[in-house]
């Protein structure tokens with residue numbers, strides 16, 4: 263938890279070049295895409311010293327020096343090179359952090375602290391070939407809420423050759439198995455530094471905890487450590503998503519029908535984006551799509567939408583592939599015959615960067631023939647936003663209609679998910695069954711289902727006057743977080759030691775929560791154009807019937823961060839919590855044990871909001887303390903109203919106990935003390 267002494271940060275450099283990216287195996291993560299990956303603010307380093315590095319901080323026994331990593335130094339080493347093993351470990355860790363706002367950097371042999379311009383938010387895992395008496399690895403802290411932006415961890419690679427030698431022998435002594443062991447431990451220790459405690463909690467429907475990354479060391483058998491790609495549990499996924507964020511913002515899939523008699527060879531969508539470029543990513547290319555990923559043209563001009571200027575793009579599915587329609591036999595590659603049903607879906611890179619970009623707006627969908635001529639009748643497609651968490655706690659998603667046709671939303675439901683679903687699972691199978699799974703093909707069990715209006719009008723609209731319908735997906739104050747862990751003790755054990763207890767307690771007054779209403783929300787339902795003119799393949803005639811597009815959406819939950827805390831040696835505390843971003847202010851009384859919780863009292867605070875908390879209380883101890891969770895504190899101000907004296911300071915780590923007396927303010931017993939904290943919700 264504590265920051266490094268400055269002397270250690272100025273230590274000698276071991277060379278500067280990162281190893282070439284091209285040497286790495288490709289992680290099975292569709293979110294790792296060049297420039298976007300580089301924009302993720304949280305950097306996770308896998309540091310392999312080429313010589314013992316005594317400048318690595320000695321935050322725990324035997325972590326410093328960070329020992330040399332060389333495959334030849336591992337007890338019972340597998341065949342292969344050091345570079346190959348590093349590459350496969352990278353693959354494991356990068357996959358574990360795939361959908362988080364964390365860039366797992368390629369292996370480096372440079373101590374990241376010694377870089378000329380080290381990234382501000384850095385989690386550094388030093389991996390040595392040394393063996394520890396009882397540990398596979400140890401993190402600097404269980405950094406609740408990720409309050410400390412610079413953290414270290416150590417992995418003792420050689421421990422695998424000792425503790426797991428039976429599972430790493432003979433035909434089982436492979437690079438992949440070593441990489442799953444060492445990579446799993448690297449992901450685990452990095453997880454502590456991002457705020458995860460030990461946990462063997464299994465959500466109903468979830469796989470066994472031995473497949474998860476964060477159980478305590480003694481409870482994880484070697485067979486699972488080196489035999490499989492472990493993953494974050496539902497609970498841990500949510501806490502990580504709230505602490506560091508997700509790169510996923512929204513995904514959309516559609517079951518369309520060609521309402522024309524003529525065969526379509528292309529599907530073109532008109533899409534608006536605030537970004538100068540539009541790049542489809544993670545496109546559905548399964549057996550029900552007639553096409554490979556779409557091409558994008560534009561921007562071609564700008565359009566005003568809701569008072570903002572957007573760039574206009576055309577996204578066209580046209581590259582033919584074999585496919586099979588669910589409602590007509592003998593589908594032809596790249597072609598959709600009259601009344602034939604097909605499925606497409608995509609997500610745009612521009613939607614999923616850092617929670618800062620504006621939404622992508624879908625204006626219209628048009629089917630084109632092989633010559634590029636537009637067919638007269640359009641399948642209908644709604645636009646949708648990324649959801650809003652309002653000051654009253656309600657989380658709402660809006661669907662919009664920008665075309666001149668009266669539409670109806672029918673049979674909608676929402677599922678709150680613990681982990682984002684993969685785009686290939688955002689659909690019903692031929693039996694009508696929904697099977698949501700994640701990027702690692704793990705089945706997802708929703709936290710809960712949300713009942714939505716069975717029918718809602720979505721009248722004719724336009725870009726200038728969009729028609730809108732809203733779905734309420736929950737209320738933060740009524741529904742709360744799915745995962746909400748409150749810590750009450752000090753973290754003494756730090757990590758798994760053989761025989762140690764299961765769960766690491768953590769910083770007093772600190773909370774771990776998931777985003778609201780969950781890591782993501784899946785919505786599905788029908789968009790209906792009642793009595794629409796359309797081709798009927800059986801009657802071989804045009805009819806007037808409901809034209810139905812089945813819509814599958816996924817949006818990310820909001821990073822609502824509870825701000826809470828506790829008073830020690832301070833009685834009858836009056837607390838005021840103010841969100842300076844929204845102007846909302848809440849007054850509350852601290853509980854008898856000194857604790858207070860701004861969110862429970864009705865304050866919504868999102869990641870990045872500026873918040874001010876102040877406490878006024880009666881001093882009842884020589885060293886009165888305040889502790890606050892959920893906030894990156896920029897300034898603490900302590901005032902003694904009796905003397906009129908004030909002191910200000912900035913705590914090294916925001917979750918540390920705030921001590922006005924240590925900061926130089928004189929306070930007397932049974933007098934009043936006022937303490938104010940201003941900071942950013944992290």
Ligand SMILES: [Zn+2]
Nearest residue numbers: 450479757758
């Ligand atoms: Zn641990």
